[in-house]
Amino acid sequence: MLTVKLPSTLQPGKAIAITFDFTVQVPLQEIVGAIGGDDTSRGPNNLTAGHWYLVLPPYKDGAWDLPEFVPVGDPFTSELADFEVNILAPEGVTIAAGGDEVREGRLWKYSLPKARVFAFAASPYYDVQTMSENGVTYVHYGFPRYKAISEDVMFTAQRAVELFSRLYGPYPYKTLRVVQTDRAQGQEYSGMITIGAVLYRGYTGKGSRHDVIATTVHETSHQWWFNVVGNDQVRTPWLDESFARFSELKFYQTYYPKDVDWWYSNYIEGRRRASGKIDQSIYDYANSARYVEAIYRNGLEFLRAVRDQVGKQTFDDILSDYYAAETYKITTPDAFFDAVARHSDEDLRGVVKAYFASSVVLPCKLSANEPGCRP
Template identity: 25%
Template structure:
């Protein structure tokens, strides 16, 4: 994510309390579905088809449809075995029969192999949309079955954790098919989670992050992440999976998603469009929908880059495209080939935040498009686009626990986009200007003011959101700069390439990145690492 550039615009009016709860009640009555907690007794309405054998041996063409043709062989080889497969079918209901709130209803069929090292009594899903509001659920689930049989479920952590309880333990290596119905009710102009999930009334845009039940992210050392969705940082932490998604909408809607559109039919009925999308191996599947989006498109090394914008906002839309081309071209060469055939950049009202990253899809703060954004070189819009593009490698390809160690993806991303991108594209002087404005000056101002913080701190354990931003976006990049200066460019960028190569589609830990720097340089970097990321040395760290 990228929160710090623009000032928060303050609380906007939320949808009236009670509406969502009413909607849920009506929805359940309409659908004839049992309320949560009684699901275990509901009949299985969807026949599951238990698959056999390894999921990844699935040779169906959709699995690699989103991958650049020349990279399909290497991606298939690098993909972990037995990735979860999400097959989803969902409908956008702008004027849902259930009420005024824009609604998305759908069915999830998940094929899951126990790739942990112990039998599982249950599988935890995250309903992140429920995190912000303890009273009202924005997401409900019903009719949960495992291999076609009814099972019990439990809800916890503000209803943001849904545990699907197995009738018998799932042994290591065994496969189950989990089916469930879900409905997601979009908050209107929500400030929660920086507006990543909701309906933006200014532009009529549906921003659909965490719109479906997703398996909880799993940290290699800490296990399932079941904490309350982060308030300061990224709400979503999830693991790589394969997605085959069919979306029904009324005609005339533009849809941009993770992955690639795989087929379009009118099978959904009169006035409706059915579109199928395939993702390849990604750690999330995000959608943005709007009725009047326009798009500027370019090709970069065979990758289609789409910069979407609302009517009349082509000045910024075209600039976003230009910056995305520059940064994608550069990092595709510097780090590792971007494996996907498409990258979408979308204006979303993020309530003052600058941008947010999802696989193959980037949210850009709507304020950039509606304001008198400065496009002179160097500028903040360019920096934000580059930041979100770099996340396609650090977050997208290589995951890390964004709750526990946000500085890994945010720190590396901010350093590469502020310093390395600008020095390559615009030269050292422009890079220095961007670094001074966005990183060095804020660092010195805060060190001299509020004081230092330990960078490697869980996002919601900082004393304030500002401390989190300082740690992840300001101090951490300077720590990575210190490592670059210590070991030199060859070892620094070689380490990043090795790290991406070794941990693509996985979740890495901070020690893995440190080990990559040490292996490429042959130096012991523990004390330098600690000085920046685990200690508070104030200005002394700069010496």
């Protein structure tokens, strides 16, 4: 944490420019690990710079919000910012980053408005392929040995954007960059997703029964749940990861209905059991495995339980309404339940009790007007 003392009090509505001159020593990929712990790292083929710069934390209730970093989940809460970034790269190195790109030789310029984070990847080996559909340009950056399937990965991202734009709201940028990295997993950033090279292994370019397809869909959905609808990823991580997992399910139900049982068995039942309460902070899970069991798997089960109780079409309407109401905000559990209450009067107390560790003050419509409910 870096504290900057201003020469005078900064009044509301006023601005000040602060310049930092710093160097980042990027660690080797193999010496860092766990979900979220290695999003700025380097491997034999590329460098990934995720959360690599100084970030102004949220200011709420009269104080700066300064959560402790732990290598579980995504230990960040990112408010909106407009990014203008210039990257001077070595000769022969390709840069991949979110936003509108202008290249002048070794200088790569990016403009990324209304974003949660500016990330980039760099490699001398990237093979770059591009496609455009319905006003969005998709760019895939991959290592040459995976060139044969890069179009399939890019096509998956395009289909996901088309689906989620119909279900939730329009994709917020002109470009989506899908970037292969030396990391072992996928990661979401504003206008860009990264997919670990290990996830490409074994995929032949046919069908959907593979980690690279499911991961591409999952990370793409974060452009809606994390980027446009922000959340406190430290204290309420279920508000993006559970919705991203649910979006995966919707993708398979829409495009690969015969593979839904495979997807459910592989990602919800097969690898680890769905267990744990979903409304806890990242500090409440002993390790990444427990975090995944609760937030990704049980979080999906919670959303399915709500959907089953209110009805599928009603739940689709709820998600669209919730997305519109929380666009470019830091959302809360109350905001989600308020959206549910605008479309349903089903009693959700039993569902909430099954999946939440803490008591929740539900809207009166969702709790049979129990004493103390929210109007």
